[in-house]
Amino acid sequence: MRVLEVTRDDIPKDFIILIPIGSIEQHGPHLPLGTDSIIAEYVAGEVERRFSGKVLLYPTITVGSSMEHVGFKGVTWVRFESLVHYLLDLVESTSAWGAGGVVFVNGHGGNVDALNIVVKSWNYNHDKPRALHYYIYNPRVTNFMKRFFPSFGHADAVETSIIASISKDLVRWDRVVDVEVSGNINVVRAIDVSSTGIIGTLRRDLIKPEFGAELLRFIIDDLINQLRIYYPTLESTPG
Template identity: 30%
Template sequence: MYWQDLTTKTFREEVLGRIDTAILPTGSVEAHGQHCPLGTDNIAPWYFAEQLEAKFPDRVLILPPIPYGHTWELANYAGTISVSTEVFSRYVAEVAKGALAWGIKNIVLMNGHGGNTAALNAAMEEIAEHGGQAVLVNWWIDYSRDILTVTEGQGHAGEDETSVMLAIAGPLVKMEDASFNPYTPKYRVRAMGLHDKTLRHATTGDGRTGTREKGERIVELCTARMVELLEDLWSDNLFSRKD
């Protein structure tokens, strides 16, 4: 079910006491190479949320997405909109607490943007302190091993992300403008003036090698992992154990 599509009567009769899991997509509006849409980090998590809703229509609620994130490194590229880590984290936590007030116990943060991670970790702590259980999904990180069975590399607007966009939002991708960044950082470093290397053309990796077929396979693999995550969540099987 989609939270925003329900009437308050339907919510009261069909959700309260019945559904305890909500998915909150989070992303950003930022440059993705010269070829992928500015909303790439919103399009992907929303698509994955849709797949899970289709699989479990009576067990999950999809919250309206939070489309703006923290994207300091890309702020100089045309079209990027960045909000502070503090504001983003506070907003996510407030939305999640609003869901908890209506009987939601599990909040799945379906994130599409790496720059959001620190803020989401802080929001998760606040969710936990208010009686909820929060799970963070960064699809390109959490399922990297699966993705690398399909692609040779990963990156911001790189092979994997470009491929996913070609699979789920193909008309928005301009492959004639696909870009490549030859630089790979040796250290975690921040300084003004490094953007031409850290994110040359608003890219890390090689977007030129992305294909729709690779994207379809990545989506299939990641969705299967997310289904497994929800099943583990509902069966209280979130930890592996070695005796």
């Protein structure tokens, strides 16, 4: 179910809310500003489809914590503390009308710290709804990723392959450049270490939409497994 399309009387008891969250920020010259949001929305949408009326899918939160990309055009952000308060208010509002859980499906690394604070702050002080932060690039996923890619960064071969698997038209193929850049954008801005905004490895020969599709399948199955662990009464339908 999609929250924008149902009435108040269509909502079942103890439902689980899925909220994709990403970013609007530069992803090099070749990927859309909404890359993280597009991927998070795709994953959450596929999971909602597998749970046949047992989860409530919210619209994607597209603006997150993206200060690490300041200096490039198109970067849109809210302050870290603003994001924390906004998300806590969102969870609290759903607690008043019976949500059993609120799951943030996060496609952007810059949101991780804020979401971890939100989940701990809420769960340590409330029984319901139980909040969960699912980061798309968690260690299980990055370990699986090593089968196909030498590293994982930002706007690199990994993200390009994933976006290409969702829609090849979203990649500006004529702007793909061969780049290898190292840098930790958790402590410095992307523009300070990469003039292209790309972190990691990007090469045409490493961009494989079929690898992106494999990775997406793994992420979707991994999220479903986490939902079964955190919400044992939730049963998915075969995918």
